Amino acid sequence: MSEIIDGWVDGWACSRGVPRAEPVPDGWFLQSSSPEENGRIVLTRPSPERLREVVEADQPERRLVKFAGDPDVWLPRFPRTWVPEPPGWFMTRTLRPTTPGQLPSGYSLEVESTSTLVRVRISDARNEVAAGGQLGAGSSYAVPDRIVTEAGHQRLGLGTVVMAELGNRALELGLGRAVLGATAEGRALYEGLGWQVVAPMSGAYHRPSG
Secondary structure (H helix, E strand, C coil): HHHHHHHHHHHHHHHHCCCCCCCCCCEEEEEEECCCCCEEECCCCCCHHHHHHHHHCCCCCCCEEEEEEHHHHHHHCCCCCECCCCEEEEEEEEEECCCCCCCCCCEEEEECCCCEEEEEECCCCCCCEEEEEEECCCCCCCEEEEECCCCCCCCCCCHHHHHHHHHHHHHHHHCCCCEEEHHHHHHHHHCCCEEEEEEEEEEEEEECCC
């Protein structure tokens, strides 16, 4: 499991355009900054003792701690000043060449790719974003990220096209294995495309001010 999490951390950093992860005891630290998040610690070998060290340290507000583990077991170990993330799962699959489905009339596809990042955008007839996603190309795993289909464009197969394009581009970059962090909403799409759940995800944000 630690190899999969290591691969996810590496590819996630490529996707988000942040510096490569810094090693910390039993895991990694990723520099990230947004209104919701101020850096994240990803534990690859979580233990009650290590988690206690992390959450009792002087962590800044909005610091995220995340790892593979059953939320029912792990979330009660966080103090009240930590707010749980929504349910999630780590999922993996072996990539194979895929023929993307036909887009509905009026939709168009754009793909941008570098050695470490792939972006896919599907636009509607008004050139507004209907669906899209990106993929971080790490050293050993491809990491699909920020996959979304906008309201009003769902159930048209757009998410399937996005995932097929991302997977094919990952293969062109020499990556045959992929891992992602799925939300409850995204899990159904990924399972239908052959992805397998390898572990539930536990995580919480430090919110000392409520």
